Amino acid sequence: MVQGNWTSVTVFVFLGFSHYPRIEVTVFVLCLLMYLITLLGNTILISITILDSHLHTPMYFFLSNLSFLDIWYTSSALTPMLANFVSGKNTISFSGCASQMYFSLAMGSTECVLLSMMAYDRYVAICNPLRYPIIMNRRVCVQIAGSSWVTGCLTALVETGPVIHLSLCGNSIINHFTCEILALLKLACGDTSMVQLIMLVISILLLPLPMLLICVSYASILSNILRISSMDGRSKAFSTCAAHLTVVVLFYGTALSMYLKPSSVNSQEIDKFMALIYTGLTPMLNPIIYSLRNKEVKMAVKKLLMKNPFSAILTSVLK
Numbered sequence: 414m415v416q417g418n419w420t421s422v423t424v425f426v427f428l429g430f431s432h433y434p435r436i437e438v439t440v441f442v443l444c445l446l447m448y449l450i451t452l453l454g455n456t457i458l459i460s461i462t463i464l465d466s467h468l469h470t471p472m473y474f475f476l477s478n479l480s481f482l483d484i485w486y487t488s489s490a491l492t493p494m495l496a497n498f499v500s501g502k503n504t505i506s507f508s509g510c511a512s513q514m515y516f517s518l519a520m521g522s523t524e525c526v527l528l529s530m531m532a533y534d535r536y537v538a539i540c541n542p543l544r545y546p547i548i549m550n551r552r553v554c555v556q557i558a559g560s561s562w563v564t565g566c567l568t569a570l571v572e573t574g575p576v577i578h579l580s581l582c583g584n585s586i587i588n589h590f591t592c593e594i595l596a597l598l599k600l601a602c603g604d605t606s607m608v609q610l611i612m613l614v615i616s617i618l619l620l621p622l623p624m625l626l627i628c629v630s631y632a633s634i635l636s637n638i639l640r641i642s643s644m645d646g647r648s649k650a651f652s653t654c655a656a657h658l659t660v661v662v663l664f665y666g667t668a669l670s671m672y673l674k675p676s677s678v679n680s681q682e683i684d685k686f687m688a689l690i691y692t693g694l695t696p697m698l699n700p701i702i703y704s705l706r707n708k709e710v711k712m713a714v715k716k717l718l719m720k721n722p723f724s725a726i727l728t729s730v731l732k
Contacts, residue, residue, distance in 0.1 A: 427503045429590040447693040454700030455480035461713035471549040483696035486520035490692040510592040515573045523565025529623035536630040667691040
């Protein structure tokens with residue numbers, strides 16, 4: 414086979430779900446719905462955290478960051494896929510593939526760090542409520558959010574750089590619906606051990622370690638909640654953590670199954686469906702999960718919708 418690096422390839426071809434022609438249209442419709450709901454839900458969440466002064470707190474500051482991240486995360490993966498399905502081309506340029514891989518990795522890595530920081534925020538709020546405004550002041554929140562973004566962007570750069578310099582075996586067909594790094598590594602015919610080692614180290618730093626921080630935070634939170642004598646107090650404390658825990662389980666569960674699975678497990682078809690969950694389903698569910706049992710968010714959404722002539726219909730859904 415003819416070898417060449419990425420720069421010798423001008424166009425990549427996605428196989429997507431072509432092996433399952435009967436479900437291609439169904440997948441397209443589901444992805445389109447997930448994308449539209451993700452855009453709407455996260456945009457509303459960002460808007461209310463900016464417009465409603467009652468939501469100018471650390472928790473909602475981090476939540477708005479998560480929503481902004483989810484919009485970019487989903488857009489980087491699903492928008493090209495949807496456009497390709499409509500056009501029927503199923504192709505992407507070299508620069509487009511490199512950019513898509515980088516942004517997907519950057520947004521995913523940022524979310525790993527941000528979710529662990531949100532767990533720390535809940536720990537301080539419940540275990541040190543009197544010192545919470547001092548510990549989690551505006552400057553600290555901005556620093557935490559900024560460090561999450563910087564960490565995600567830098568680690569994505571470290572992963573993407575070596576991949577785009579790998580030798581390809583004259584094959585530009587990607588067995589995926591997006592430029593996912595694991596699918597691209599399968600096109601390489603040279604030694605990929607260094608790239609895999611880099612990915613393993615970064616995966617350990619961004620998956621098990623943040624999860625350990627989350628577990629420690631919630632162990633302390635649970636211990637503190639059990640000491641609360643009031644049932645109402647316990648219920649309120651649990652409700653503020655339940656949404657975050659649900660998001661953590663969804664995101665980390667799919668990410669761990671993708672990037673830290675045993676090397677003996679090698680199914681690109683399973684990887685594609687798992688990728689649909691963490692690039693489409695999880696970002697769509699985030700605003701829904703955070704608003705379903707949150708009275709503050711519901712009230713803020715109602716206030717926002719009161720300016721809309723169709724608010725009577727929309728607000729009735731939130732009751």
